[in-house]
Amino acid sequence: MRTEDKLPEAEERPTDLARPRMTRTRRWLLGSTLAVYAATVIGVLTTSWLVKLDWQVMLFRPYKQWPEFHTFLDYFVVMGQRGPTAVAVACWLGWCCHRQRTLRPLLVLGSSLLLLNITVGSVKLGFGRLGPHYATTVGSNEMWAGGDIFPSGHTANAVVTWGVLAYLATTPVARRVASLIATGFAFGVGMTTVYLGTHWLSDVVLGWAAGVLVLLALPWLEPVMYRAEVLLLGLWHRLRQHSGRAPVPVPVPSIRPVAGSTLATPRIARDDELPPREPVGVAGRPGGPTARIAEPRQHHPVRQHQHSVRSERTPVSPGGSRRPPHADRVPRTATGPYGSGAGRGRTTATGG
DSSP states (O other): OHHHHHHHHHHHHHHHHHSOOOOHHHHHHHHHHHHHHHHHHHHHHTTOHHHHHHHHHHHHOHHHHOGGGHHHHHHHGGGGOHHHHHHHHHHHHHHHHHHHTOSHHHHHHHHHHHHHHHHHHHHHHHHOOOOGGGOOSTTOOOOSSSOOOSSOHHHHHHHHHHHHHHHTOSSHHHHHHHHHHHHHHHHHHHHHHHHHTSSOHHHHHHHHHHHHHHHHHGGGGHHHHHHHHHHHHHHHHHHHHHTTOSOOOOOOOOSSOOTTSTTOOOOOOOGGGSOOOOEEOGGGOTTOSSOEEOOSSOOOOOOSSOOOOGGGSOOOOSSSOOSOOOTTOOOTTSOBTTBSHHHHHHHHHHHO
């Protein structure tokens, strides 16, 4: 009884950790991030001090001020590219799916990347801002000029791709460590794009906000991901059934197993060696294709480990004595060393 009472608690604990809910703290973070997102967009559209800061950083040209870091940061910025990072994280989460026997980690990654592409891609094409290398007028916001760099895709992708690992962490310690790693990659990739001159500083700020919004919206997508997992598993099971590779439950061994196998039983007597009895089907079903002899006594149902049942033993003929023959037993009609003393002794004992 104690074990049964503790089982639900052990099952609920990993579920609560693996499926974050929209708590009050998450709602507060969502509201704050939305405020930063809106303020950044408004600041760029109105050509406020944020645009002047963009131009000051761009004219400073950090890649010329510190050229010794250029080669390293050229490779480091790959940590924000969608293709390489998605493949790397997908391989890790695929192993987690195999280990946990669930599709949820890959579904979370796919849902987050799909939401990121929809939100960030639409905003990029909508604003059409040009990058620092293609700017035309000093001091302008370079909006609606055919560009696609606002917000920064590298920065938003670094936040989402590495943040998914923290989102899927199952322990508080692992979640904190993964959050620090994701924060380091997101900050480093964003500032690297500013150093290389491929993005304005405001692009990076909006990319951070866009990535955090995607991560904060994932708990609302959990029911959809759960239904998708059930659907995909059902389709996979049907495909394996149609292809003939579906896992088949272990069948009950037949009454005539192959000799030498691990489930082999002693030899079964032929039908002509057994007394006539009523034949019944396997497992109590009358008229089955493989009938066996009904037992005179009720036996326990067939278990996983087969033992020789009574019908499989060597039958005993109904006539004659049922006692086993002994070599030292003297027949009643035989004459012993003292003549018929056995008979005389029995007569004397009877007569008194």
